[in-house]
Amino acid sequence: MKELKFNGNKMIIGPGSIQAIEGIEGQRFSIITGKRAMFDNGTIDGITGILKAQGKAYDVYSGIGANPTVAEVEEGAKRLKAFDPDVVLAVGGGSAIDAAKVMTLLCEYKTLTIEEIRNGKAPEARRKITLVAAPSTSGTASEVTRAAVVTFEDENIKVGLKTLAFIPDIAILDGNLTLSMPKSVVAETGMDALTHALESYINPNADDFCKPISRAAAEGLFKWLPLSFQDGDIKSRQKVHDFQSLAGMSFQNAGLGMSHGIAHAFGGTFGTGHGLLNAIALPVILAYNAQDPQVKADLDALGQIIGGDVIQEIHRLNAIFEIPQTFKEAGITEEEFVKHYDGLLAGSLKGSTARNPIPMDEKTMDGVLKQLYYGTERTEVE
Structure with a gap:
């Protein structure tokens, strides 16, 4: 029940x-x-x-x-x-x-x-x-x-x-x-909404009510968010406003995942924008979770609806919005990252991460955090 x-x-x-x-x-x-x-x-x-x-x-x-x-x-x-x-x-x-x-x-x-x-x-x-x-x-x-x-x-x-x-x-x-939002705010808050839609969509707790709502929200955001960013007219702004709320209706019932768990840990430590952190983390987290067969099937089904690979479409949006590719590029210094690393690791395992499709522990989260910070070139915290 x-x-x-x-x-x-x-x-x-x-x-x-x-x-x-x-x-x-x-x-x-x-x-x-x-x-x-x-x-x-x-x-x-x-x-x-x-x-x-x-x-x-x-x-x-x-x-x-x-x-x-x-x-x-x-x-x-x-x-x-x-x-x-x-x-x-x-x-x-x-x-x-x-x-x-x-x-x-x-x-x-x-x-x-x-x-x-x-x-x-x-x-x-x-x-x-x-x-x-x-x-x-x-x-x-x-x-x-x-x-x-x-x-x-x-x-x-x-x-x-x-x-x-x-x-x-x-x-x-x-x-x-929303018409007075700067473009950077349009991008970062919009990517937060897309993260809500996608994390609730692939969440194991999603049901016959939440899943279609998440899917519709994601579809709408993929279509209207770039238009809201580029043109900023009232039609596109209202559409994004509506679809982000739809994503909220789903995620508060289905839950989110480790992108949000990580964003809360890093945002609480460094004050970095929540939407920016999610925008950077989302494609990495989805690729990680796609190791789960059901997640992969869900993303493939959504890809058919939006007419492209979901993860690649997120990369495309991030490029349009000029989102950095790593937390390091987002302005978190390596000195501070290393200094706070133990707390970041512990914090990232809390909150929404508990509902991630693939259960996470310190070892697996360690690899994810290093990838998000350094990208693919570095994987060690010295």
Whole structure:
């Protein structure tokens, strides 16, 4: 027996759908966002204008960084508790939405701690606060998932906290919010979404519901992501926005794999972009997992749909996006790689790696990490 949960109560999609905020019940709105992007493109002013016109109270909490830490989330929760909202509106990238999820739960359950959430002791529902998520990047699918990634700085690792209470009640997929994304963000968040689609597609836990969803998401991203990168028109941006969310619906039920396990370990240690790490790792990880006959059959079947070898198509996308081929080329120095290697190895075996199609141990992961860092020329850490 398996329980599936694909999203919250409602999804509102299409260009201009941010206006749906007008119909959300509530009197006190906490708006949580990142640093400047949503201010610079006018999104925050548009939202506060709607709330002002309706006579509703609001508070804007900004400054959420790319890799929110435990300390940052706890500080934000204090702000929420002081304002006492009945609606939390998370607007921005996946990190801002992830932080808002945790902050909202800590606000509603006053004595709850992040450590308790990490240890599986979180409540499974919210009773008071309505959580609304409007992503401005197309990758994490945080607007439909039960996960929230937080960096535990004392351990140099990103941890995916999970509870059904994190799933936003309302997801707003407005492609207009993505139009101001720089090309590098389009590429890296898009490759994160493609990794979600493909890792959930080949996951042994994928079922008759998840597998077709993953496959459709991958097909759509292979088609529309390069167009979104090259042209950046509203049609392609909305398509990628929709398909990344579809990938999220699948992966939160089927699980991911070691590309994400590795990306969380390296991202937590070095602060390197999550999507960039996944873009580099994905073709290597798929080739490794294709040693499993079922994985190979799944990738071959998808290849027939998209009209090309899946791994080669990923290499083609990475070339278009000017993605480095190794973690070393991505700016992680060899000195730092060697210095942190034991922790990176241990961290890469945690999290999503537990659901990888091929079970991993220290020896096998050691070979994968060296290939990802050095490429094919070096395989030894001195």
